[in-house]
Amino acid sequence: MGQSQSKPNRFFNDEEIKMIAQVYNQEGLDAVLPLIKDKCDNLDNEKVTIAVTGESGVGKSAFINAMRGLGPNDEGAAEEGIIEQTSKPTPYQHPTLPSVCLWDLPGIGTTRFSARQYLDKVNFNTYDLFVLITGERFKENDVKLAKEIKKMGKEFYFVRSKMDTVEVNLNEVGQHDRLEEVFDEIRMYYNRSLKESGLPTSQVFLVSSRYPHRYDFMEFFGCLESELPDKKKNVFVLSLPNLTEAVIEKKKKVLRAKVLLAAVVSGGIGAIPIPGVSVACDIGILVVTLLHMRSYLGLDDESLCRLACRVNKPVQELKAEITSPFVLNITPSSVIKLLTSTVSGAAMIADEALLLIPVIGSVIGATVSFTATCFLLNSALNDFAKSALNVLKKAIEDNSEVL
Template sequence: MGNASSSQQTAQSETSTYFTQEEISKLKSDFETGGVEKVKSLLKKKVKELDNTELNIAVTGDTGAGKSSLINAMRGLCSEDEGAAAVGTTETTMEPTGYSHPTLPNVRYWDLPGIGTTQFTAGSYLKEMEFKKYDFFIIVAAGRFTENDAKLAKEIKRLGKEFYFVRSKIDADLDSMRKERKTFDEGAEMGKIRSDCVSRLGKAGIPDPTVFLISSFEPDRYDFPRLMEALGDGLPSIKESVFILALPNINVQIIRKKREVLVKRIWMLAIMSGGVGAIPVPGLSAACDMGILIGAIIDFRKGLCLDDVALRILAERTGKSVEDLKAAAQSFLLGEITAPIIVRMGLGAVAVTVSVVGTALYLIPGIGSVFGAGSSFLMTYSILTKALQLLVECAEKVLAVAKGAE
């Protein structure tokens, strides 16, 4: 009884992540008056909303601060990759320059000229840079943060947006110190740099600022992973899920956070894909919407950086071929997804159906118990749950190969 209660609480929490209380009430009402078919329309609208949610990230700082390198690192690109932000060029434009995510075009990163390179005040700067369209700001400095940086941060805060201070090129600074000194303590030196940044920002009027020390060329080290976590935590739930899926797979923790995001979509897709009638496995293709199932698995691959574009970018960086990376993953799910593959997944899903019943029965608070163990809903739910788990394992294997190559 305790396990069922725990599953219900978890599922209800996941439901409220994407739905307002008003939408949850409408789900219940629609089901009571029109059954599953009426519920499907709201779910289709919500899935479309998730797919079309835009995220705009503004990165600002003076010329040479490392804005372009940070934008590339957040997109999983190197400076030589197609579509990468140009690195090391002289800043000549006063206009924001946008860069789309390689596989998620609704996510855009904006390179804004540093306020020190313009004639604008902090207030007029934000107006000229179209402040309202950005979800948050990253203020980058390669050395000391300036009074202009602090003024900009205060103006951003006044207007109700989040901002983050990033001290870039920490790897170069530490390497120089390491070469100059007989004894060197990396942690202690990072602490000194961080304290200096915090102190100077404090004197400029920013109380208790958090400063992230990063290297855009080593995104799995220093404060880069902590920065990515902080950026996601500062967003509303739907945009946070979009941001997490847009992250490069720099460590296992990010892959597992992506799994948490994707698993929350499975129950919606399952209701959209099937009805509630009992079905035999041979009738799987008729009872479940193959288009939704195939599309979901393709979207899972994209979110987990297992699509061909992401694998090609990774292959170029590691010196391996896409075929090598796919071979390391050892999964039929990285090839073409067809109806026979879905049926094959369905045959395997029968064995795991019982294990997901406890969760699936409570996915929609108040109405979820209608879905029985023999429903096409549960079959679809099982298939997608199994597919996601296999793809997460693939992503972890590919990450291990990439780290080994690097």
């Protein structure tokens, strides 16, 4: 409790608190929410930049769309086609996490630069990770570029795209039972090629941007995650499309940490002896955190509409899988209603009177705010994650190849 008194305000400084109090007193709760949102948004501004390159026609644009959970016709999608589309580095931000950006780089085979000159031209040092998309065969340019990347101490990943085409071709000749055998042969070819090229420790992932839930995409995601520092890792995990239950569980784990952070913030604000400010900030923190949770778990309207179009199902059919109507109606009033329906939430609001007594109020206010925020957000996170899993199951129902 002593710590709560001595450091009650690590998230907001004194000047910000005074401004929040003034805005609340003059304009009410709705005017406070943007102030809280701006502050909380900074927590997710850790930048993750992934460079994607490869020769013309290997499927870079489709891969970038798959990484962002977009279809070719979605707003903001990279234009897909067999003709080289990229003449200069082109950024594509994640639809819900703008700090995550994939850069479509011109294929080295389409430039007149050496591998070394190419890396300088595309400002290579600005990227966290480098992905080389390959076609049916390793090309000399792929090897040259990979070696230059190695020299600069950066990580790179080979991705063999369009593996669904391999499966389709086997089906057409009645040899689908050889699928595993053929995939093993492809892996052996790449491993042998890497070894012969002096890159024996590199790994190739066999993927399909059309069906990212199949083949090696999930393994590829895990490898990228393991290479990033913790702050970037968390943002990267939240940016992943909801392809499997494992992805949803990963997101849930990251969001658990965010719940704790929000509760600490709430506890710090609860220790501030300014009538009205604690509840205003608590509601603001809850609304913003809940909206972020909903977005990260793909339960916001835009994400659901994109998914509905991709799987060719009515969006209302997906929304019907959401377990709590609260997920679709996150507002200050709905949060207050939910708070007052719980003992801890009611205590948090009733505790406002104690803030008139600075010493007692600062101790009790912080404790109640922390407890109520933790309780509500953890309960909501469980509901949201369950809903996300239900939506995923519905989306792939009767057609496991549409995601």
